[in-house]
Amino acid sequence: MFNQEYSMSRGKVIVTGGCGYIGSHTVVELIQNEFEVVVFDDLSNSKEFILDRIEEITSVKPLFEKVDLSNPIEADIVYKKHADAHSIINFAAFKAVGESVRKPILYYKNNLYTLINSIEAQKKYNIKNFIFSSSATVYGSPDILPITEKLQTKRAFSPYGNSKRIAEEILEDFAKAYSDFKTISLRYFNPIGAHESGLIGELPNGIPNNLLPYVTQCAAGVLKELQVFGDDYDTKDGTPIRDYIHVVDLAKAHVKAVERLVSGNMKDKYEVYNLGTGKGFTVLDIIKTFEKVTKRKINYKIAPRREGDVLALYASAEKAKNSLDWEAKLSLENMIETSWNWEKLYRGI
Ligand code: WQD
Secondary structure, eight states: OOOHHHHHOOOEEEEETTTSHHHHHHHHHHHHTTOEEEEEEOOSSSOTHHHHHHHHHHSOOOEEEEOOTTSHHHHHHHHHHTTTOSEEEEOOOOOOHHHHHHOHHHHHHHHHHHHHHHHHHHHHTTOOEEEEEEEGGGGOSOSSSSBOTTSOOOOOSSHHHHHHHHHHHHHHHHHHHOTTOEEEEEEEOEEEOOOTTSSSOOOOSSSOOSHHHHHHHHHTTSSSOEEEEOSOSSSSSSSOEEOEEEHHHHHHHHHHHHHHHHHTOOSSSEEEEEESOSOOEEHHHHHHHHHHHHOOOOOEEEEOOOTTOOSBOOBOOHHIIIIIOOOOOOOHHHHHHHHHHHHHHHHTO
16 A cells, blocks of 8 residues: 555664764754654763754654663664664764773773674664764874875774774674675764754763863853963964864765665775865864854963874865765854854753
8 A cells, every 4th residue: 555654755764872963963864854763872971852852843753762772682672673774873972082081991882882782783684774973083193184085094092082993993894794784984073063943952961072062161151261272283373273064064964875875876885984174273263263253252271282182184075075975065154153052042041
């Protein structure tokens, strides 16, 4: 019998960590591109109300399973239940760089057990496609800029970063061994920004580690002063350069990656892509642009360098443009404006 609801869907996608920052924006884009989404999340660093916000934006509430995927029994139950999915996007991971240095076992255990349990279930239940949320941190401190995917990966400074590199190697071996399955690793540069509705955004646990949430919390009066970690780097103003990318652009790249996996047009069973804008901005550029866009002053002082920080990281975005048909479109001003809008709405300012 003709089933209208089914015919309109482009099939089911499992999004692990779908209540988190990048995950929730990706769920929105997937729904708006007519995929059926099921979110697996243990809510350890995210909130369940995000699912209602996703519904407000898209008029569709994704299916939800509260599950700790680092536990193989729990993972097996939910993957078995949703074995009709064609793709898995794996965001579920701990991500605080400094904490990972202090608690390496926690990070390796959570991030790698979650990955291994997921690909084991993928194989068992024959879910063909896998997308992994990786990071530019796998390049370490690069000698050549912009960074292309051909650059040799290096041991990362932190267990967090190293868990991403090890995960990529596990996925490459998986792809080599099982020819029926296809995998894409997406290496994010520095995701910032929020959905234009202001309904979803980054929700850091405690004091933020990353620059933008720290800046917005300073502007909101939650934090007193921003420390700029070092002004003696060899850049135009002495502060490090990063490739900041809008989280909505990033989310759209995941839809393109699912489409590529489903299309059967992959050159290799395992592919990696940089997701960045290709442009670099310094820490002081970010502060100045924030002040210009929001008309708020940021109280900051120059502090010593932060351990593990590198001078400059920015992507060559060519491979994603050529093979994924994706490029970042949103400006730095838009990234900062939406981050601030989200912070204001969240705090009722
Ligand atoms: C950006 C710049 C700091 C905070 C990290 C991870 C990476 C990815 C994104 C996340 C740097 C400076 C920051 C502050 C500052 N993973 N800064 N004062 O270090 O490029 O990347 O986050 O899940 O894997 O390594 O991002 O936002 O921390 O820092 O001066 O209070 O801002 O020194 O130059 P980073 P960041």
